[in-house]
Each structure stands twice: as structure tokens, then as C-alpha cells.
Amino acid sequence: MQTDARPLPAQAAPAVLAEPEGAAPRSQWSLAWRRFRRNRAALVSIAIIVMYALGGLFAPWLAPHNPVKDHSGRDYIPPFWRAQSPAGMAADSTFPLGTDSQGRDVLSRILYGTRSSLVAGLMPALIILVIGSTLGFIAGWAGGMTDNLVMRTTDIFYAFPDVLFLILIMVTLGSTPLGRMANGLVLFLSALAVVSWTGLARLIRGSALSLKSLEYIDAARGLGASNWRIITRHLLPNSLSLMVVWAAFAVPRLIIAEAILGYLGLGLRPSITGKEFFVTSWGRLFLEAYSNVASQPDFLLILSLVVSVFVISFTFLGDGLRDALDPRAKT
Amino acid sequence: MTGLLFRRFIWFFPVIFVISLITFALMKLAPGGPWDRDAESKQVDPRTQKLLDQRFGLDRPLPEQYLRYMVGYPNAKGSFECGVVCGNLGPSYRQRGKNVQDIFFGVPEGDGRNFFHSKFGYSLRLGLLSLSFAVVVGIPLGVLSALRQNTSVDYIITLVTNVGVAVPSFVVAFFAIIVFAVGLHLIPVVQKSWSGITPWIVPAMVFGFGTLAQTARFTRSAMLEVMRQEFIRAARSKGLRERVVIWKHTVRNMLIPVVTNLGPALVGLITGSIVIENIFGIPGIGRDFVQSIGNRDYSLIMGTTLLYAVLIVLGNLSVDVLYGLIDPRVRSE
Numbered sequence: 158m159q160t161d162a163r164p165l166p167a168q169a170a171p172a173v174l175a176e177p178e179g180a181a182p183r184s185q186w187s188l189a190w191r192r193f194r195r196n197r198a199a200l201v202s203i204a205i206i207v208m209y210a211l212g213g214l215f216a217p218w219l220a221p222h223n224p225v226k227d228h229s230g231r232d233y234i235p236p237f238w239r240a241q242s243p244a245g246m247a248a249d250s251t252f253p254l255g256t257d258s259q260g261r262d263v264l265s266r267i268l269y270g271t272r273s274s275l276v277a278g279l280m281p282a283l284i285i286l287v288i289g290s291t292l293g294f295i296a297g298w299a300g301g302m303t304d305n306l307v308m309r310t311t312d313i314f315y316a317f318p319d320v321l322f323l324i325l326i327m328v329t330l331g332s333t334p335l336g337r338m339a340n341g342l343v344l345f346l347s348a349l350a351v352v353s354w355t356g357l358a359r360l361i362r363g364s365a366l367s368l369k370s371l372e373y374i375d376a377a378r379g380l381g382a383s384n385w386r387i388i389t390r391h392l393l394p395n396s397l398s399l400m401v402v403w404a405a406f407a408v409p410r411l412i413i414a415e416a417i418l419g420y421l422g423l424g425l426r427p428s429i430t431g432k433e434f435f436v437t438s439w440g441r442l443f444l445e446a447y448s449n450v451a452s453q454p455d456f457l458l459i460l461s462l463v464v465s466v467f468v469i470s471f472t473f474l475g476d477g478l479r480d481a482l483d484p485r486a487k488t
Numbered sequence: 489m490t491g492l493l494f495r496r497f498i499w500f501f502p503v504i505f506v507i508s509l510i511t512f513a514l515m516k517l518a519p520g521g522p523w524d525r526d527a528e529s530k531q532v533d534p535r536t537q538k539l540l541d542q543r544f545g546l547d548r549p550l551p552e553q554y555l556r557y558m559v560g561y562p563n564a565k566g567s568f569e570c571g572v573v574c575g576n577l578g579p580s581y582r583q584r585g586k587n588v589q590d591i592f593f594g595v596p597e598g599d600g601r602n603f604f605h606s607k608f609g610y611s612l613r614l615g616l617l618s619l620s621f622a623v624v625v626g627i628p629l630g631v632l633s634a635l636r637q638n639t640s641v642d643y644i645i646t647l648v649t650n651v652g653v654a655v656p657s658f659v660v661a662f663f664a665i666i667v668f669a670v671g672l673h674l675i676p677v678v679q680k681s682w683s684g685i686t687p688w689i690v691p692a693m694v695f696g697f698g699t700l701a702q703t704a705r706f707t708r709s710a711m712l713e714v715m716r717q718e719f720i721r722a723a724r725s726k727g728l729r730e731r732v733v734i735w736k737h738t739v740r741n742m743l744i745p746v747v748t749n750l751g752p753a754l755v756g757l758i759t760g761s762i763v764i765e766n767i768f769g770i771p772g773i774g775r776d777f778v779q780s781i782g783n784r785d786y787s788l789i790m791g792t793t794l795l796y797a798v799l800i801v802l803g804n805l806s807v808d809v810l811y812g813l814i815d816p817r818v819r820s821e
């Protein structure tokens with residue numbers, strides 16, 4: 158009977174999955190990739206997101222002008238499809254998307270803004286992934302008092318008005334040394350992470366709880382595996398798909414949070430010299446575009462389109478990932 | 489059911505306690521105080537400042553300040569001035585002679601002014617109008633989409649709701665302004681009067697759009713789920729008319745998951761109002777929040793945070809109650 162406890166030989170796997178004869182054994186991820194590939198909307202979304210990422214990454218080379226340079230007397234130039242702006246300026250081919258109220262090139266500013274907004278979306282997502290899933294695993298695996306403590310804390314944060322809290326942190330700590338670090342990025346990242354870790358922690362705790370009751374975890378424990386080993390080798394890989402899907406939906410939310418704060422004048426500090434990494438962000442641009450909406454509605458229109466296409470892509474990507482990674486889940 | 493509601497209600501107090509504590513700590517961590525002015529304008533005389541500090545109790549140790557604000561303190565006349573526990577949110581530091589609760593709920597003077605003309609009334613009107621719009625349009629759209637599953641009607645509704653879920657009201661608002669204000673000149677960019685229903689149409693539609701999309705999506709999947717059930721087939725084979733099968737048997741059962749998902753939606757509508765009030769210039773409680781932090785108007789900041797937190801907790805609680813009303817199984821637990 159002892160031999161039964163040994164894992165099945167690898168060759169048995171294709172038979173279980175009813176793969177055609179002679180096919181190489183497939184991992185769960187390659188199966189997921191096969192399902193994902195069939196989702197055309199998700200593939201297009203990936204392409205769009207990669208374009209944004211490249212645009213942000215290579216902003217200094219792609220931008221036709223210096224994003225902070227004021228071209229005096231050349232403000233409110235309309236984008237190429239409009240002959241004349243409400244302010245009476247004619248279109249100019251050196252400024253394809255026009256100029257803003259101070260004569261700065263809109264295309265260049267949007268490219269640089271994309272760069273900071275992407276960082277503002279991705280970095281907190283990574284931080285939250287680490288904090289939230291660690292707490293979730295600990296709560297789900299340990300149970301008892303620890304679980305109670307973590308879950309009650311998430312309950313409190315759940316009732317916390319998060320936009321309010323973000324505004325509060327950004328205003329009160331904005332002028333402290335912490336608030337000045339990296340154009341306010343450090344403070345912004347920590348504030349976002351503190352506000353939004355609860356959802357993921359709950360998700361991961363639920364997953365850990367349901368995995369905990371499975372027999373193979375009992376078997377691992379019976380074989381003398383340590384808690385650390387069980388969490389890293391069994392719970393983590395099995396919750397990874399949850400985390401990936403969570404991230405796909407979290408990134409656009411975080412980017413919008415930055416945009417809202419920036420619009421309220423509280424996000425990243427704009428760079429005046431253009432020497433810092435963070436020149437401007439989508440939030441900042443929304444504020445500038447909205448203040449001058451009467452003289453130049455096209456700037457706001459372009460910006461809204463740029464942001465919408467991005468968040469829609471991320472949502473379609475998230476849907477595609479969810480369908481691919483968890484085929485049983487309903488959409 | 490009562491037990492569950494009671495437990496939920498008890499939970500309310502630690503939540504408010506922790507939120508008030510965090511808010512208080514953050515405010516006090518921030519440099520500066522309510523008497524500071526811009527660097528250019530005349531500074532407040534140090535002696536005046538000391539007197540003001542004394543009068544508002546800002547010279548006392550921080551834990552005492554917190555207790556005085558939350559519980560109360562004996563005032564100059566010797567009687568007890570009750571704090572937040574009695575619903576007294578304290579005097580505003582910037583708007584002289586006004587308590588924070590008067591700022592939120594006070595009805596401005598004038599003919600025919602009522603509760604809905606207070607700051608809170610404006611926020612409430614925005615939230616209720618948006619929610620009604622989302623429910624009244626969203627549920628029928630979802631039902632229609634499910635009944636016409638895999639037709640072009642279904643595809644169009646699904647596409648629109650997918651976009652609606654993805655694009656936040658913050659961005660939808662800008663599109664609305666470009667189209668309705670700048671393009672078509674139907675509304676002014678900055679609304680001056682908020683009387684009547686007309687000025688509210690665009691903000692409520694913008695703010696409710698995301699909730700609408702989400703409601704329609706949940707409705708559609710819940711409808712499809714219920715339509716597959718045995719009892720629906722039984723109802724049909726019993727010879728009931730299609731209308732009765734759908735409206736009496738399907739829709740009523742589909743409402744359960746839809747209502748539970750209105751809870752988070754409601755919370756989103758409460759907290760999201762800060763931005764929408766800012767963009768459209770609606771004089772609700774959220775519009776001046778950023779300014780009040782900048783002014784270090786401690787009691788106004790605290791009052792706003794607490795009010796929002798109470799609303800969120802009540803929003804979640806009301807969904808639990810609604811859930812019990814719709815689904816008898818919950819009541820018996």
C-alpha cells in the first residue's frame with residue numbers, strides 16, 4: 158500500500174487530461190494560455206496595453222517636444238483634425254495633438270503622463286499583492302485568533318471612505334519630507350497600499366481556507382512538511398491565478414485613484430524643470446485640461462479617450478484571464 | 489435575522505472609534521494649524537493665537553483633545569458640552585459661529601428652503617437620483633439582455649455595460665461635459681442653480697452609469713441562472729403564461745443577488761460623490777472637503793470623515809435588511 162502514496166509518474170498526466178496521443182504533457186498554465194488565446198478581445202487588449210507601456214517607457218525618445226517647454230504665443234493650438242481652435246489658433250503640423258494653455262505640446266505631455274500613471278498603477282499593485290496575500294495566507298492558514306484579528310481589521314478598512322482617506326493623507330502629509338520624496342510618489346504608493354489591501358486579503362484568505370481542507374494538504378502535513386513549505390509550495394501556486402486576476406482589475410482602479418487625486422491637485426507633484434522622472438501624470442493633465450475646457454475642449458477629449466481605452470483594455474484583459482485561469486467560473 | 493442585524497449594529501462602534509482615531513492622528517501629524525494663513529497675507533498675532541488655542545482647547549494634550557471632541561467637556565458656564573456621542577460635531581474653526589452639524593444639515597435661509605437644500609441634502613439628492621437611475625434603467629436592461637440572449641440586442645447591451653463597468657464616473661463626467669456642455673451647449677460647464685430636476689439630469693446619469701452597468705450585468709447573469717432552474721420549467725409545463733413565468737417566478741428570484749450587489753454600489757456612490765461634486769460644482773458635503781483639510785479645519789475634517797463612515801456602515805446594514813425582506817431563508821437563520 159505504501160507505493161500508492163507516491164506521486165503519479167509524469168507520463169500519466171496527459172491521459173488524465175484526455176490529450177491526443179503523443180502530445181507533450183501540458184501544465185495548467187499552458188492550458189490556460191490555450192484558452193486565453195481564443196479570447197480575441199483579451200489579445201487585442203494586451204496589444205494595446207503593451208503599446209501604452211512602450212509609449213510610457215520610451216517617452217523621452219517618442220515625444221516630439223520637451224513636455225515642460227512653454228512655446229510662448231503658440232498656446233491653444235488645436236489637434237490636427239480641427240482647422241481652428243475656439244481660441245482662434247490654427248492647426249500646426251509640428252504639434253499633432255495641439256498645445257495646452259501654456260503652449261506645451263499635448264502629445265509629449267500625454268506620453269510623459271502615461272509613464273507616471275503606469276508606475277502609479279503597477280507599483281502599488283505589487284506592494285498590495287505582497288502585503289494582502291501574506292496577511293490573507295496567514296489568516297486563512299493559522300485560523301483562530303489570528304484570523305479573527307486580520308478579518309476584523311479588514312472589516313474596519315471596508316467601512317473606511319477610501320477616497321476621503323487618500324485625500325486626507327495626501328493633504329496632511331504632502332508637505333512633510335515623506336510627501337516630498339520622488340515627487341510625492343512614495344507617499345502616494347503607501348497611501349494607496351494602506352487603503353486597498355483588504356479586498357485581496359479576504360480573497361486569499363478564502364482561498365487558503367478552502368485549500369486547507371483538501372486531502373493533499375493533509376497528506377503534505379502528514380509527511381511532515383513545515384507551514385512555510387505548505388504555504389509556498391501548495392497554497393501560493395494554487396492561489397496564483399486569483400492573484401493574477403485580482404491584479405488585472407486592480408491596476409486600472411489604482412490608476413484612476415491617481416487620476417482623481419491628481420485632478421484634485423493632490424497627486425504627484427509636477428516637475429517644473431522636466432529633469433525629474435515624473436514630469437506629469439494623467440491626473441495632473443485632467444486638472445489642466447478641465448480648467449481650460451472652454452478654450453480647448455479637444456485636450457480633455459483626447460485625454461479622456463486615452464484613459465478610457467486603457468482602463469477598458471485592462472478590464473477585458475481581466476475578464477480574459479479569469480475565464481482562462483478558472484474555466485469553471487461564470488462570467 | 490434580528491441577531492445578525494444586532495451583531496452588525498454593535499460592530500458599528502469599534503469601526504467609528506478606529507476611523508475617528510486614525511483621522512485625528514493624521515490631522516495632528518500634519519504641520520500647521522487652523523489659524524495659519526498664506527505666507528503672503530497677514531499672520532495671526534501670537535497672543536491671539538494663544539487665546540484661540542485656549543478657547544478651542546488646542547493647548548491641551550492630544551489624548552485629552554480627542555476625548556473632549558468625541559465625548560465632551562465641561563464648558564465655561566459649568567454645564568457639560570456633549571461631543572460626537574451626542575451628534576455634536578464641534579464648532580468649525582474657519583466658519584465662525586457655526587457648528588459642523590449646522591454646516592452639513594443646516595437649511596439656508598430663504599423661501600421654500602427645506603432639508604434638501606442643506607449641504608447633506610444636495611449630496612443625498614445626487615446619490616438617490618443616481619441610484620434610482622441605475623436601478624430603474626439597469627434592471628430592465630439586464631432582463632431584456634437575458635431574455636434575448638445571444639441576439640444583437642444582447643450583444644449591444646453587453647458591450648455598453650462592459651464599457652460602463654470599466655470607465656469610472658470620473659472620466660464619464662468629462663465626456664459628458666465635452667458633449668453636453670461644450671459641444672451641444674445643453675448645460676453650462678458650471679451650473680449656477682440646482683433647483684428643479686433639469687440641472688441634476690446630467691450629473692445623476694454620469695454618476696449612476698457605472699452602477700447601472702454593474703446592475704445590468706448582475707441582473708443578466710442572475711436571470712440566466714434562474715431561467716435554467718427546474719421550477720421555471722415546472723411553471724412553464726404547468727401551462728402558465730410566459731409573462732407570469734418571467735415576472736412572477738424568474739424576476740423575483742433573480743432580484744436576490746442583484747440587491748446584494750447594490751450594497752457595494754451604494755458605498756461607491758457615497759464615497760465617489762466627492763469627485764462628482766467637485767467636477768459639476770454641486771454644493772454638497774464632499775465639494776469643500778479638500779479645502780477644509782488645507783485649512784486644517786479639524787472639526788470639519790473629522791465631521792466629514794465620520795459622516796461618510798456612518799453612511800457606509802448604514803448602507804451595508806440596509807442591504808442586509810433588504811436581503812432579509814426579499815429572501816425568507818435569510819430571516820429564519
